Amino acid sequence: MTPAPGVTISGEASLGGAQLFAPLTLTLAAGQWTCLLGGSGVGKSTVLRLISGLATEATFEGDITATDTAPVAHRVAYMAQDDLLLPWASVSENIQLGARLRSEAPDRARLARILARVGLVEHVDKKPAELSGGQRQRVALARTLMEDKPVILLDEPFSALDAQTRAAMQDLAVEVLAHKTVLIVTHDPAEAARLGHAILVMTPEGLTSHPPPDGAIPRPVDDLGTLECQASLLRLLRSTVS
Known part of the structure; x- marks a missing residue:
């Protein structure tokens, strides 16, 4: 497997002639999780779309580069906040959607491995x-994994879930995305404290780095360091609200 690269986006963006975010440099360490927090409307999702090469209404002036110098966008898998499943398609068909859209032959062996890993074997035809x-x-996570990309972008993927299910999905995501370069946008300080090798808070003026707790991810929800980081992040987020 080709090692996941580090990724850096450096520049500024405007929307309708107004500044969306000031000049910033956001670096994703290779093979690690970076958590990006911030208020609504500061451009977090725009950053994800820029890295992934998806269309955005924002005008971006800057660069997006990888540590291995190869183009970034075609090596990205994107998981949105909503699962975006096709209601008429089965679990199996939804997971293989990317290959179908590219008119590629399905990789049945890979599908079977991923279904087993995310615990969906018994639901494949639902x-x-x-x-x-x-x-x-x-x-939705399995569909992202099916693309087998080294860079994973997650846009609040677990925010609609109850607390117990959210924690279980966080644990699963860390397991199955091991060795990938991951950027997750979240509004939840607790999620960032559990998952971040690096934690950044985004405002219209730029980025503020926040030290993560000690320990491997996913960190225990009741760990003292995790709870202290959660509280500190919440204070920092509240201080950015005008």
Whole structure:
């Protein structure tokens, strides 16, 4: 497997002639999780879309580079806040959607491995309406894994879940995305404290780095360092609200 690269986005963005975010440099360490927090409307999702090469209404002036100097966008898999499952398609068909859109032959062996890893073997023929919220998120995660990209962008992927299911999905994501370069946008200080090798808070003026707790991710939810980091992040986020 080709090692996941580090990625850096450096520049500024405007929307309708107004500044969306000031000049910033955001670096994703290779093979690690970077958590990006901030208030609504500061451009967090725009950063994800810029890195992934997706269309955005913002005008960006800057560069997006990888440590191995190869282009970034075609090596990215993107998981949105909503699961975006096709309601008429089965679990299997939703997971293989990317290959189908590219008119590629399905990789049945890879599909079987991923289904087993995310615990969906018994649900492979079900439609999304037959699944729980956590199961739907596992399908979305499996679809992301099916793309087998080294850079993973997650846009609040677990925010709609209850606390117990959210924690379980965080644990699963860390397990199955091991050795990938991951950027997760979140509004939840607790999630950042559990998952971040690096934690950044974004405001219209730029980025503020916050030290993560000690220990490997996912960190225990009741660990003292994790709780202290969560509280410190919440104070920092509140201080950025005008």
